[in-house]
Amino acid sequence: MSAPGTPARGKPAPAAQAKPVPEPTPDTQPFWDGCARGELRLQRCRDCGKPYFYPRPICPECGSADVEWFPASGRATLYSYVINHRPARGFEGDGPYAIAVVQLAEGPRMMTNVVGIPNTPEDLILDMELQVTFEQRGDISVPLFGPAGAAR
Amino acid sequence: MADSLWIIGVAMTKFMRYKDRDLIDLGTEAATAALSDAGLTIFDADILAAGCLFDTGGVGQRLQKQIGQTGIPVYNVTNACATGATAFRVAAMAIKAGEASIGLAVGLEQMGKRGLLGAQPAGKDRPYQPSGRYGAVGPVEGVLGTSLMPGTFAQAGMEYAYQHDGVGFEQFARVAEKNHAHSTLNPLAQYQKAFSLEDVMTAEMIAYPNTLLMCCPTGDGAAAAVLCSGERLKSMPDIVRRRAVKVSASVMTSDPYVDGGAVQFDVNTLTRQAADKAYEQAGVGPGDLDLVELHDCFATAELCHYDNLRLCPEGGAGEFIDRRGPWRDGQIPVNVSGGLLSKGHPLGATGIANIYEVSTHLRGEAGDRQIEGAKVGLTHVIGLGSACAVHILEKSAA
Ligand SMILES: [Zn+2]
Numbered sequence: 313m314s315a316p317g318t319p320a321r322g323k324p325a326p327a328a329q330a331k332p333v334p335e336p337t338p339d340t341q342p343f344w345d346g347c348a349r350g351e352l353r354l355q356r357c358r359d360c361g362k363p364y365f366y367p368r369p370i371c372p373e374c375g376s377a378d379v380e381w382f383p384a385s386g387r388a389t390l391y392s393y394v395i396n397h398r399p400a401r402g403f404e405g406d407g408p409y410a411i412a413v414v415q416l417a418e419g420p421r422m423m424t425n426v427v428g429i430p431n432t433p434e435d436l437i438l439d440m441e442l443q444v445t446f447e448q449r450g451d452i453s454v455p456l457f458g459p460a461g462a463a464r
Numbered sequence: 465m466a467d468s469l470w471i472i473g474v475a476m477t478k479f480m481r482y483k484d485r486d487l488i489d490l491g492t493e494a495a496t497a498a499l500s501d502a503g504l505t506i507f508d509a510d511i512l513a514a515g516c517l518f519d520t521g522g523v524g525q526r527l528q529k530q531i532g533q534t535g536i537p538v539y540n541v542t543n544a545c546a547t548g549a550t551a552f553r554v555a556a557m558a559i560k561a562g563e564a565s566i567g568l569a570v571g572l573e574q575m576g577k578r579g580l581l582g583a584q585p586a587g588k589d590r591p592y593q594p595s596g597r598y599g600a601v602g603p604v605e606g607v608l609g610t611s612l613m614p615g616t617f618a619q620a621g622m623e624y625a626y627q628h629d630g631v632g633f634e635q636f637a638r639v640a641e642k643n644h645a646h647s648t649l650n651p652l653a654q655y656q657k658a659f660s661l662e663d664v665m666t667a668e669m670i671a672y673p674n675t676l677l678m679c680c681p682t683g684d685g686a687a688a689a690v691l692c693s694g695e696r697l698k699s700m701p702d703i704v705r706r707r708a709v710k711v712s713a714s715v716m717t718s719d720p721y722v723d724g725g726a727v728q729f730d731v732n733t734l735t736r737q738a739a740d741k742a743y744e745q746a747g748v749g750p751g752d753l754d755l756v757e758l759h760d761c762f763a764t765a766e767l768c769h770y771d772n773l774r775l776c777p778e779g780g781a782g783e784f785i786d787r788r789g790p791w792r793d794g795q796i797p798v799n800v801s802g803g804l805l806s807k808g809h810p811l812g813a814t815g816i817a818n819i820y821e822v823s824t825h826l827r828g829e830a831g832d833r834q835i836e837g838a839k840v841g842l843t844h845v846i847g848l849g850s851a852c853a854v855h856i857l858e859k860s861a862a
Contacts, residue, residue, distance in 0.1 A: 338485055339492075339530070368530045370496060375505025375532050377496055 331402035333450040339367045342381045347453040352384045352444045354418055365420035386444035388414040388457055391421055393436055414442055414457050428458035469556055469711040470697050471857070472704050473502025473690030476820045479654040479808030481576055482684045487519055490686040491572035492530040494813075498688035499531075499568065503704055506532035509690070510564035513539045515551030515571040516812040527570060542812075544847020545761065546716070547571060548687065549815030553853065555691045556714050565696040571817070572686035573810035579682070580670075581613045609728035614671035614679055614762060616729050616848060621673060621764025624771070624781065631767065631782035633673040637664040638785045639763040640678040640805055646792055647802025649833035654683050654808030678763035680804035687816035689823075706860060709823040712746035712840075713856035719849075729848050731765060735772040738854040742842070743774075746856040750774040753796050754838040755825055757818035759845045760803040766790075770798070773844060773854075797835050800825075815853060818843040826859040 336344045346353035356363045357371035358378040364371065371379055391413045399407035410431040413421050427445065429435045441460035446453045475497035477490050491514070499505055506528075514524030524538035543550040548571025555567030592603050605611060610619070625631040641661045647653040659667075659677055667675035692700070697708055717738040722730050743749055750773065758773060760766035767781045775796050776784035784790060790798035801807045801821040804814065822841035824830045839859045846852045 338489060369492060370506065370531050372532055375499075375507040375534075377500060377505075 331449050333452050334454070336452075339369060343367050344452060346381075346383065347446055347455055350446055350453070352386045352416075352455055353381050354384045354416070354420060355379050356382050363418045363420060365416070365422055384444075385417045387417040387460065388422070388442045388444070390426070390436060390438055390440045390442055390457075391415040392438070393426070395431060395433070410436055412436070412457070422455075425456050426458065427456050468694030468697075469559055469714070470692045470694065470860075471689050471709040471711060471819065471823050472692045472697065472700065472707070473498040473500070473504065474688070474709075474816075474820045474823045475501055476652060476687035476813065476817045477685050478652045479683050479685035479810055479813070479817070481654075482574070485684075487516065487523065487572055487574040487684075487686075488526050488530055490574065490684060491523070491527045491570050491688075494572065494686035494688040495527060495531050495568060495570045498570075498690050502690040502692075503701065504566065504690060506568070507534055509534070509536060509566050509568040511537050511539070511555055511558045511567045513541060513551040513554035513558075513567065513569045515541045515543070515547040515549075515569070515815065516573055517542050517544065517547045518573065518575065518811070523572065524570075527572075543851045544849045545759065545809070545811050546815055546845045546847035546851035546853050547573075547812040548817070549819075549843075549845045549853035549855070550716070550851065551812075552689055552691070552816055552819060552855075553714055553716055555689075556711065559691055559693045565693045567691045568688065569691065569816060570686060570688040571813040571815055573812035574684040575682040575810055576684065577682060581682075604727065611729070611848070612671075613848070614674055617731065617762035617765045618671035618674050619728060620731050620768050621762070624764075624768050625673075628779040628782065630786070633665065634661070635782040635785050636673045636678060636763045636767055637661055637675070639760065639766045639790075640664045640675075642785070642788075642791055643760060643763075643766075643799050643803040643805040644677065646800050646833070647806035649800075649831075650802050650807060653802040653806055654681055654685075655806045656802070657806075674762045674764055678805070680761050680809040683808040683810050685808065685810040685813045685817070687813045687820050689816055689819055707827050707829075708860045709826050710858040710860060711855060712748065712858050713742035713854065715742040715745060715854045717741070717852045729850060731846055731848070731850070732768060732772050734850055734852040735769060735844065735846055735854075738852045739773045739842075739844070742854040742856050746858075748840055748856060748858075750796070752840050753842050755797045755800060755822060755835045755841045756790075757799055757801060757803070757821050757841070757843045759814075760799055760805050761809060763805065765846075766798070766803070766805075769844065773842065792833070792835065800830075800833055800835060811847075815843075815845040818845065819855060819857065822855075822857050826857060 359376035362373035393412040442457040555569040558564040770781040
């Protein structure tokens, strides 16, 4: 990796509302309801016990339709990331920023952003302990991850 | 090669306009319901065929992301209004070829309120510029025939009326009166409202002789079927074998050349050829049918198909409807689901939804609209352009 921390081009930071806001679907509504209460929820198969994410009505491990929602611990480790120098629409004020894959303590991986530390290769240490935090965007609360134990 | 072909799971969503659910939500509901109807999961399927006309962006793979990514081959198909039936046949052919023993076919469509299919949005008139194979000489729509759906099927009806005595506006209207009446017994129908013959005949004229109530609505919905080889069926539990529906004929045709076919669709010839081949394949005749679900996209179409499917003597479609032959208590009940006219017509779903309807009667599970003692049924769809599918289904002997 080269030239980390290239400064963002001098565009004015748009308002936070300019970031796209997810729209709940029948399958994802329980997830967003959880986020609104500050709770990261996953699904779990009642037949084989497999926890999984993203939301869907069928267990990806065994095909059972007998699945349930449960609150996850919110603990995760940093599995991988890419530093994006071409910010997506609504993220112009954030660049360069990391698009991260975190390994949830319960097993599934999730794509997210890492907040609370500089998004540079020096600060983003693989396997570092993370904890979920939530950012309000419009009517939706979006799960992000910050360093575990950090004051939030 | 598989010795025989069976439907062991089948399901459909209610047809309606869904505001809060998308195409994949609807496909997921139908697919999972069909699988659990068969007592199976997606892990048992060897092949997935997905039929959708308006969304061709890997619908089958997107569906797998909800119902389970098991690595099986996925075939995405489009074939006009025969799209769902084509997906069904892809799964059927894979089983017949011996490549699969269990196949899942899903037909799904989200159309919303789409208006007259084939029509150009108002205000889009631009100076004509010749281009391409079909536009090289001049614009043909509305000049040399029409490809707008109401016009096409109105023309087919008027041609039939011209050729045969006792067929006119009233006979076509009676088809719609019947199907709207039938739909009142079907909770999955988009509309469940009966209309008098006078209501039908005095509704807004769309393309003579089809009034608004003689044209099918647009809408959303999905239907799915789980197919199984005869060999594999033997090792299935009793309950699955008892409810299994035999696919005695599965036939698809396209347009043979006819004079005039270059400027005006011919909805009859390919239907007649498909029907004749299906009767031969199944070893049954029209007289053996206990019910028929046929492609009544317009009331005129249904009347023509009485004749095309040999449900009445040649030229006798007017007399057949006049004596209530296709009513649910008549000689051969036709479209007891309410048909496309009232059940609705989410294009990709239709060719499996009619298989759902007939299968449900053959299983004796159709509730208030059950045709008592149904043992043999026929389904028919036609997509302009053209593609026609006919299936003959039989009650399990087990
Ligand atoms: Zn499971």
